[in-house]
Amino acid sequence: xxxxxxxxxxxxxxxxxxxxxxxxxxxxxxxxxxxxxxxxxxxxxxxxxxxxxxxxxxxxxxxxxxxxxxxxxxxxxxxxxxxxxxxxxxxxxxxxxxxxxxxxxxxxxxxxxxxxxxxxxxxxxxxxxxxxxxxxxxxxxxxxxxxxxxxxxxxxxxxxxxxxxxxxxxxxxxxxxxxxxxxxxxxxxxxxxxxxxxxxxxxxxxxxxxxxxxxxxxxxxxxxxxxxxxxxxxxxxxxxxxxxxxxxxxxxxxxxxxxxxxxxxxxxxxxxxxxxxxxxxxxxxxxxxxxxxxxxxxxxxxxxxxxxxxxxxxxxxxxxxxxxxxxxxxxxxxxxxxxxxxxxxxxxxxxxxxxxxx
Amino acid sequence: xxxxxxxxxxxxxxxxxxxxxxxxxxxxxxxxxxxxxxxxxxxxxxxxxxxxxxxxxxxxxxxxxxxxxxxxxxxxxxxxxxxxxxxxxxxxxxxxxxxxxxxxxxxxxxxxxxxxxxxxxxxxxxxxxxxxxxxxxxxxxxxxxxxxxxxxxxxxxxxxxxxxxxxxxxxxxxxxxxxxxxxxxxxxxxxxxxxxxxxxxxxxxxxxxxxxxxxxxxxxxxxxxxxxxxxxxxxxxxxxxxxxxxxxxxxxxxxxxxxxxxxxxxxxxxxxxxxxxxxxxxxxxxxxxxxxxxxxxxxxxxxxxxxxxxxxxxxxxxxxxxxxxxxxxxxxxxxxxxxxxxxxxxxxxxxxxxxxxxxxxxxxxxxxxxxxxxxxxxxxxxxxxx
Numbered sequence: 001x002x003x004x005x006x007x008x009x010x011x012x013x014x015x016x017x018x019x020x021x022x023x024x025x026x027x028x029x030x031x032x033x034x035x036x037x038x039x040x041x042x043x044x045x046x047x048x049x050x051x052x053x054x055x056x057x058x059x060x061x062x063x064x065x066x067x068x069x070x071x072x073x074x075x076x077x078x079x080x081x082x083x084x085x086x087x088x089x090x091x092x093x094x095x096x097x098x099x100x101x102x103x104x105x106x107x108x109x110x111x112x113x114x115x116x117x118x119x120x121x122x123x124x125x126x127x128x129x130x131x132x133x134x135x136x137x138x139x140x141x142x143x144x145x146x147x148x149x150x151x152x153x154x155x156x157x158x159x160x161x162x163x164x165x166x167x168x169x170x171x172x173x174x175x176x177x178x179x180x181x182x183x184x185x186x187x188x189x190x191x192x193x194x195x196x197x198x199x200x201x202x203x204x205x206x207x208x209x210x211x212x213x214x215x216x217x218x219x220x221x222x223x224x225x226x227x228x229x230x231x232x233x234x235x236x237x238x239x240x241x242x243x244x245x246x247x248x249x250x251x252x253x254x255x256x257x258x259x260x261x262x263x264x265x266x267x268x269x270x271x272x273x274x275x276x277x278x279x280x281x282x283x284x285x286x287x288x289x290x291x292x293x294x295x296x297x298x299x300x301x302x303x304x305x306x307x308x309x310x311x312x313x314x315x316x317x318x319x320x321x322x323x324x325x326x327x328x329x330x331x332x333x334x335x336x337x338x339x340x341x342x343x344x345x346x347x348x349x350x351x352x353x354x355x356x357x358x
Numbered sequence: 359x360x361x362x363x364x365x366x367x368x369x370x371x372x373x374x375x376x377x378x379x380x381x382x383x384x385x386x387x388x389x390x391x392x393x394x395x396x397x398x399x400x401x402x403x404x405x406x407x408x409x410x411x412x413x414x415x416x417x418x419x420x421x422x423x424x425x426x427x428x429x430x431x432x433x434x435x436x437x438x439x440x441x442x443x444x445x446x447x448x449x450x451x452x453x454x455x456x457x458x459x460x461x462x463x464x465x466x467x468x469x470x471x472x473x474x475x476x477x478x479x480x481x482x483x484x485x486x487x488x489x490x491x492x493x494x495x496x497x498x499x500x501x502x503x504x505x506x507x508x509x510x511x512x513x514x515x516x517x518x519x520x521x522x523x524x525x526x527x528x529x530x531x532x533x534x535x536x537x538x539x540x541x542x543x544x545x546x547x548x549x550x551x552x553x554x555x556x557x558x559x560x561x562x563x564x565x566x567x568x569x570x571x572x573x574x575x576x577x578x579x580x581x582x583x584x585x586x587x588x589x590x591x592x593x594x595x596x597x598x599x600x601x602x603x604x605x606x607x608x609x610x611x612x613x614x615x616x617x618x619x620x621x622x623x624x625x626x627x628x629x630x631x632x633x634x635x636x637x638x639x640x641x642x643x644x645x646x647x648x649x650x651x652x653x654x655x656x657x658x659x660x661x662x663x664x665x666x667x668x669x670x671x672x673x674x675x676x677x678x679x680x681x682x683x684x685x686x687x688x689x690x691x692x693x694x695x696x697x698x699x700x701x702x703x704x705x706x707x708x709x710x711x712x713x714x715x716x717x718x719x720x721x722x723x724x725x726x727x728x729x730x731x732x733x734x735x736x737x738x739x740x741x742x743x744x
Contacts, residue, residue, distance in 0.1 A: 028667070033686040069667050072686045116737030117664060 002026045003165060004114040005123040006106055007060060007068070009053030011180045011187045012125025012168055014060035018183050019167040020123045021064055027123065029061035029068040032110065034077040034197070060185050071113070073105055080104035082198055089208055089234055092263040093337025096152070096307065097196055099351075103155035103287075111163045121163035128153050128348075129169035130161075137161050138290035141346040144172040151307050154289050154341040154351035161289060208234040217266030219246060222259065222275065230268045233261050239276055239333025246270070257333070277330040281305070283323045283340035283352025293318055293349060302343040303327065305334055305354065311343055323352045359673040361719045365651060365712030366510050366536060367677055372561035375606035379563060382598035389595040390586055399597045406604035413607050414538070414555065414570060416545040422569045422587045423600055427535045427556035428457040429580075430569035431504075433591065434531040434552045435461040437577030438502035439471060445501035449474045449492060451484045451516070452695035458504050458533055459691075476505070478695045482514035482644045490524050500528045507534035507543065507553070511679075511692040511708050513652030514644035515541060522549040529575075535559055535567075539610040540618065540649050545570050557599065562606030566599035617713045622650035624711050624720055629653055631724040636731050642693060642706060651711035656698065660705045660734035663687045668730045669707075674723055676709045 005017035007029045020027045031054045054070060061068035081100050088095035111122045127142035128150040136158060142148040156164060168176055173192075180188035195202040214232030221227055228246040230236065236244075240258040250256055250272070257276050260269040281303065293299055296319055302311035303325045313328040323342065334357050342349040362370070382402060387395030389403045404418070411418040424430040435458060439448060448462050452475040465471035474492055477485045484505055493500065503525055508515045515537070522530050529551040537543050539560035545553055552575075556567035571577065571590070579585075583592030610617070632639055636657060643654035657665060662678035669676055679690035689703035698706070711720075 028671070067667075067670060069663060070686055071663065074686070113664070113737045116733070116739065117668065118733050118736075 001120040002118065003028075003121050003123050004110065004119050005029045005061075005066070006110060007031050007057040008125070008193075009056035009060070009187065009190075010125065010193065011177060011185065011190050012127070012173075013057070013123075014064070014125070014185045014187050015176050015180050015183070016123050016125040016165075016167045017061070017066065018064045018185070020165065021066060023167075025123075027064075027066050028119070029057065029064070029066050030110070031057040031068070031070045032073045032077075032105070033070050034105075035074050056187050056190070060187055063184050063186075071110070073109055076109045077101070077105055077198075080109075085196075085198075086208075086211055088337050090212055090263055091337075092233075092261050094237065094335035095337045096339045097198070098152045098307070099155050099339045102152055103160075107156050107160040107164055111160060115163065121165055123165040123167060125168055126153055126166045127168055127173075128166045130164075130166060131347075135291045139348045140169075141343075141348075142169045147173045149307075150343075150348050151304055151309075151339065151341050154339070154348045155287050156289055157287050158290065205232075205235040208232075215266055217268070219244060219268045219270055221256075222269060222271045227256075227270065233263055233266050233268055236261055236268050238335040244268075244270060261335075273332065276332040278332070278334045278357040279327050279330050280358040281325040281327070281334065281340055282355050282357070283325070284321065284355045286318055286321070286323050286350055286352045288350040289348045290350070295320055301349060302345075304341045304343060305331065305338050314342075316342055318350075322355070323350070359722065361674045361715075361723060363709045363711060363715065363719075363723065364675045364677050365715075366559070366649075366708065366710035368558045368564070369561055369712055370714055371558075371563060372606050372609050374609035375557075375562045375602040378602040378605035379598050382601045385597070387597075389597055390584060399595075403595050403597050403600050406601045409604040409608055410568065413604075413611050414543055414545045414553075415547065416570050417573055419588070420545070420570050420573055422571055422591050423595065423603075424567050424569055424587075424591055425565055425593070425596070427533070427554050427559075427567045430554040430556075430567050431455070431457040431531075431533055432461045433569050433577060433580055434554065434571075435502065435504060436465065436580055437590070438529050438531065438552075439465055439469070440578035441576060442501040445499050446470055447472045447474055447496060447499040447501060449476060449489070449500055449503040451476045451478065451505050453478050453509055453512070453692040454504065454506055455510060455533060455535070458506070462504075471501075472499075474500075478697075480697060482509060482512040482642075482696060484516055484521075486517060486520055486524070489521065493524055493526070493528065497526065497528060502529045502531055504531040504533065507532045507537040508541065508649050509644075509692060510536045511652070511654055511690055512643045512696065513649035513654075515647040515649070518548050518550060536649060539607060539614065540621075540651075541614075541647075551575065557603035557606060560607050560610045562603045563599050566596055566603045568603075613713075618650045621711050621713060621715075624715055624717065625651055625653055627717065628709065628711065628720045628724070631720065632727065635724050635727045642696060642698065643708075653709040653711070654693070654706060655709070656693075656702050656706045657731050657734070658702070658705060659738055660731060661738055662704055662707055664734040664737045665707055665730060668733055669726075672726050672730065674726070676707050678707050679703065 003025050005027050007013045058068050081097050085097045126149045127147040129140040131138050141150045177188050199207040209232045212234050216229050218226045219228040219230050227248050236258045256270040259271045298315050303314045304311050315326045317324045336354050338354045340354050341351045387399035389400040407421045408418045462473050466473050476489050505521050518532050531552040532550050533554045534543050535556045538555040551572050553570045558564045577590050581592045640656045643652045689700045693703035
């Protein structure tokens with residue numbers, strides 16, 4: 001096959017590209033420039049958007065012996081990921097930009113361009129496993145539970161899945177590093193990237209405050225009684241307990257947690273731990289990462305709501321526009337906008353965006 | 359199949375240069391040392407300087423060797439600016455190389471300079487009326503005028519003698535990196551104050567270039583140290599590169615007229631064939647007076663980085679615009695200065711033909727071009743739809 005290897009400058013994508021070459025594919029390395037001003041999103045050597053990273057990617061491509069180019073996806077990234085991130089927060093939701101980037105950039109803009117140029121698909125260093133079945137291609141969790149990235153890939157529809165290649169899903173990270181060293185890839189010891197790549201400081205709340213404002217507003221209890229003041233609603237996350245600065249104690253003296261952020265009234269609602277409990281989740285914008293589950297039929301599976309969250313046993317139903325989940329055990333603290341991913345064992349069934357919870 | 363059509367980026371090193379390098383690299387001695395081996399190397403360096411000065415019609419002492427064309431351009435821009443503390447305006451064309459534009463922008467940001475850009479006409483020539491006007495109104499404020507001898511993306515040769523005439527007492531620098539070795543370049547006849555030439559564009563090695571600076575003039579240095587080159591440029595003289603620079607230039611210039619005719623014929627053949635192969639192509643580069651081998655063409659509905667990737671995968675090397683330090687492609691400022699829209703500039707390629715190219719190679723490129731353009735259009739349509 002003719003494949004485009006998306007190379008971030010990190011160890012995973014470098015080894016993924018090398019493996020694809022070894023498997024006999026014709027591979028071209030591409031580094032995505034996601035900021036129109038690379039210094040703007042500068043983040044040292046943590047894996048995204050810097051001059052150093054693009055040079056690391058080029059060096060890896062040279063060592064592997066494949067052509068290498070830089071594709072300017074800054075506009076697509078800004079419009080499709082950064083703007084969406086801001087508008088979701090402005091609406092009081094908590095988005096996951098990595099899901100969005102995979103859905104709109106890596107396996108959309110990049111994959112489409114690759115196909116237009118005559119390539120068959122895109123290789124990345126993501127940790128997930130593909131399986132060919134009589135019903136088509138499906139995606140499973142990676143062998144390495146610590147690195148499994150099937151959650152952030154669950155936004156790929158079957159067509160995107162067909163053009164996606166993840167050569168690392170069957171390997172644990174430590175072995176990937178050993179392999180990188182054996183292959184002479186100098187990025188072998190480069191640290192993993194963790195935070196949101198376009199928030200280089202890692203200070204998500206501060207980054208949001210700078211862009212969405214930091215107007216002082218009330219902190220209230222569930223009955224609407226004012227308990228204190230906050231310095232910008234975007235600073236808070238659902239389930240947060242510390243740093244609320246409330247001086248009026250609860251009647252029973254129990255700790256309070258952030259239950260809700262209401263951007264329209266600039267209000268943060270707090271309450272008891274029990275009030276955070278969620279047993280029913282409704283997700284919209286469903287995407288099926290393989291065969292579509294039978295509609296309007298109760299099915300058993302697992303729901304996961306965070307990249308490294310635990311799978312929660314559940315019953316789910318899909319009706320074409322929504323996925324409704326009934327959790328066996330309550331989950332504490334879930335914000336609208338988070339990604340809801342449904343698994344059948346280790347297989348990714350699909351995903352949706354959390355719309356509301358009970 | 360490997361077809362190199364990027365001679366304006368760098369040209370293949372010629373045998374004369376390799377032979378000179380090979381001999382000189384075996385010689386021990388620092389040209390600044392007083393002992394016998396030092397003096398022997400000094401003689402080789404000065405012989406080379408002498409030879410080079412004859413090739414550009416300058417005095418040997420007017421040749422100041424530098425490590426690159428970029429360094430020579432920086433030395434000219436910053437040197438003249440700092441030499442005239444009472445003058446803060448720097449005049450350049452809008453389509454200079456970044457090695458001119460960026461030092462000027464740096465001086466604007468850090469040293470209180472003011473940049474005046476001379477616009478480009480549709481013919482790819484600087485607007486002389488604009489220049490005349492700016493000199494008439496602000497002449498006493500201008501520290502230096504720098505206009506390239508020929509443009510690296512369009513090939514158009516600039517009216518430097520006219521610029522010198524209009525400039526009067528104001529120092530005029532010309533970046534002649536693309537012209538030297540390809541068209542006539544005569545330092546004294548042009549009458550410029552300073553000029554930049556570089557070895558690797560004429561079949562010489564990388565890492566050696568020169569600022570030709572009129573006798574008796576001083577420039578504020580940017581590198582301080584041993585003062586090896588007229589106290590204007592410091593650094594141990596790179597004798598092997600200097601000797602090879604002269605040898606390469608001598609070889610290239612001795613064949614200049616034949617080369618010019620041959621390369622120009624290939625260029626015209628390529629343009630005629632390209633118009634047949636891709637009927638809606640438009641040619642941005644100059645025909646005459648122009649460098650012989652530059653073709654700049656817009657392929658509507660494409661992106662240059664896609665064209666370059668596809669050509670590269672067919673073994674064909676061309677170029678487009680420039681890239682930022684992280685390698686992100688940018689629409690060419692030269693084409694934007696010429697009046698092209700950003701999207702047209704982004705859909706343009708520069709093909710630079712050199713003496714080693716053949717008609718058979720051009721035919722192969724013309725054969726592949728329709729399918730390359732078609733695939734680039736497919737990729738573009740898809741990415742636009744999103």
